[in-house]
Amino acid sequence: MEHQGRHALVTGGGTGIGLGIATGLAEAGAEVTITGRNLARLEEIASAHPRLRALAMDVSNPTSVQTGIHAAAAAHGPIAICVANAGIAEPAPFAKETPEHWRSIMATNLDGAFFTFQAALATLGKEDWGRMIVVSSIAGVRGLKNAIAYTASKHGAIGLIRGLSEEYMRSNITFNALCPGYVDTEIVSRNAAQIAAHQGITEAEARGYLAGGNRHKTLLDTDEITGAALWLCSDSARSVNGQTIQIAGGQVS
Numbered sequence: 001m002e003h004q005g006r007h008a009l010v011t012g013g014g015t016g017i018g019l020g021i022a023t024g025l026a027e028a029g030a031e032v033t034i035t036g037r038n039l040a041r042l043e044e045i046a047s048a049h050p051r052l053r054a055l056a057m058d059v060s061n062p063t064s065v066q067t068g069i070h071a072a073a074a075a076h077g078p079i080a081i082c083v084a085n086a087g088i089a090e091p092a093p094f095a096k097e098t099p100e101h102w103r104s105i106m107a108t109n110l111d112g113a114f115f116t117f118q119a120a121l122a123t124l125g126k127e128d129w130g131r132m133i134v135v136s137s138i139a140g141v142r143g144l145k146n147a148i149a150y151t152a153s154k155h156g157a158i159g160l161i162r163g164l165s166e167e168y169m170r171s172n173i174t175f176n177a178l179c180p181g182y183v184d185t186e187i188v189s190r191n192a193a194q195i196a197a198h199q200g201i202t203e204a205e206a207r208g209y210l211a212g213g214n215r216h217k218t219l220l221d222t223d224e225i226t227g228a229a230l231w232l233c234s235d236s237a238r239s240v241n242g243q244t245i246q247i248a249g250g251q252v253s
Contacts, residue, residue, distance in 0.1 A: 001028060001029035002028050002029060002233075002234060002235070003025060003028045003029045003030035003080075003081065003233065004028075004029030004030070005029070006029070006030045006031070006077075006080040006081060007030065007031050007032075007033070007072070007073070007076045007077040007078060007079055007080055007081070008022070008025045008030040008031070008032045008033070008079070008080065008081035008082070008083070008233075009032070009033045009034075009035065009069065009072060009079045009081070009082050009083070009116075009120060010022040010025070010032060010033070010034050010035070010083040010085055011035045011036070011057070011059050011083065011084055011085050011086035011112065011116055012035070012036055012059075012085040012086030012087065013032070013033075013034025013035055013036060013042070013045075013083075013085065014034060014036045014038060014041045014042045014045055015036075015041075015185065015186055016183065016185030016186055016187065016222060017085055017135055017180065017183060017185060017222055017225045017226075018034070018036075018083070018085040018086070018135075019034070019045065019222075020222035020223060020225060020226040021083050021085065021225065021226050021229045021230075022034045022052060022083075023049065023052070023226075024226040024227075024229065024230050025081060025229075025230070025233070026049050026051040026052055028230060028233075029051075030051065030080075030081060031051050031053065031076045031077070032051055032052050032053065033053045033054075033055050033072045033076065034046065034052055034053070034054060034055070035055045035056070035057035035059070035068060035086070036056070036057070036086070037056065037057075037058055039054060039056040042054035042055070042056070053072070053075075053076065055068050055071070055072055056068070057069075059084075059086045059108060059111075059112030059113075059115060059116055060104075060107035060108050060111060060112055061115075062111075062115045065112075065115040065116055065119050066115070066119050068119075069116070069119040069120055069122075069123065070119070070123075073123040078123040078124050078125070078128060079120035079121075079123045079124070079130075080124070080128070080129060080130055080131070081130070081131045081132075081133075081233055082116060082117060082120040082121075082130070082131070082132050082133070083133045083134075083135065083229060084112065084113040084116045084117060084132075084133070084134045084135065084157075085134075085135040086108060086112050086116075087108060087109045087112075087135065087153075088104070088105060088108050088109065089147070089150050089187050089191065090104075090105065090149075090150070091146045091147045091150070091191070091194075092146065092147070092148070092149065093145075093146045094146075094148045097148055097149060101149060102149045105149035105150055105153050106149065106152075106153050106156075108153075109150070109153035109154065109156075109157065110153045110156040110157055110160070113134050113157050113160055114160060117132055117134075117160070117164065117175075120132070121173075124173070126171075127171075127172060128172060128173070129172045129173070130171075130172065130173035130174070131173070131174055131176075131232060131233045132161075132164065132173060132174065132175045132176075133175075133176055133177070133178060133229055133232055133233070134157045134158075134160065134161050134175075134176075134177045134178070135177075135178050135180070135225070136154045136157045136158050136161075136177040136178065136179045136244065137150075137154040137179055137180060137181075138179050138180065138181045138213070138246065138248050138252050139151045139154040139155075140154035140155050140157060140158045140177065140179050140244065141155075141158070141179055141244060141246065141252055142252055154179075157177060158177050158179075158244055161175045161176060161177045161242060161244075162175075162242050165241045165242030166242065169241075174232070174237070174238070174240060174241040175241060175242060176232050176237075176240060176241065176242070176243045176244075176245065177243070177244045177245065178225060178228055178229060178232075178245050178247065179244050179245060179246045179247065179248070179252070180220055180224075180225050180247045180248065181213060181214040181215070181220055181247065181248030181249060181252070182210045182211060182213045182214055182219055182220065183219065183220040183221070183222060183224075183225060184219040184220065184221060184222070185222065188207070188210055188219065189207075191206075191210065192206040192207045192209075192210060193206070195209060195210070207219065214248050214249040214250075215248055215249040215250025215251065215252065216249030216250055217249070218249060220247060220248070220249070224247055225247060228245055228247055232245070
């Protein structure tokens with residue numbers, strides 16, 4: 001119960017990596033607000049755990065973020081732990097990239113992290129303890145072909161973390177990035193279906209293709225990302241700041 005009495009907020013907390021981290025923090029004693037655009041799904045998930053709270057919030061909309069986080073902090077206390085996890089992964093070859101698609105990816109993956117951290121930090125006092133984590137990707141430390149907007153957004157998220165870690169140096173708040181490879185989540189399932197349809201292969205073959213993007217050629221499980229997040233939130237990681245934690249079965253960069 002290391003985080004008993006602390007309030008955590010996890011964006012995109014209704015599925016996959018976000019849900020895993022939110023549940024792990026709740027089991028460690030934190031009161032956890034999970035956010036997303038599908039309130040009904042969030043409420044269904046929250047009803048199964050006494051320390052999960054549902055909040056409708058669109059991270060691409062600064063007003064939605066500011067209003068939502070202000071309300072969450074008023075109800076459950078300052079945001080001591082903030083995990084900017086909400087993200088979208090929609091591939092597109094560079095030649096066919098459109099301004100609309102580019103802006104959509106950036107609005108969620110990069111702008112959303114910026115809005116979320118700014119609003120969460122505003123709930124903390126100068127001497128308060130805090131852990132701020134962005135869920136980036138291996139695409140944040142290397143390039144992925146046919147995913148230029150996604151790659152750029154995830155590189156930007158790491159730049160955001162590094163800049164914040166310097167700006168808040170010597171405070172009680174740390175900023176770090178998790179960089180998972182391909183994780184067995186709904187996003188991978190959707191991408192596998194798209195790849196299968198486009199290339200005329202089975203979804204199992206497409207999943208194998210995606211797993212090949214990890215160094216050990218195996219899809220990751222969400223509990224591996226949860227474990228890394230919980231460590232970064234622990235007192236043992238109090239001097240880990242401005243780092244990119246790669247979780248991909250081997251060296252990525």
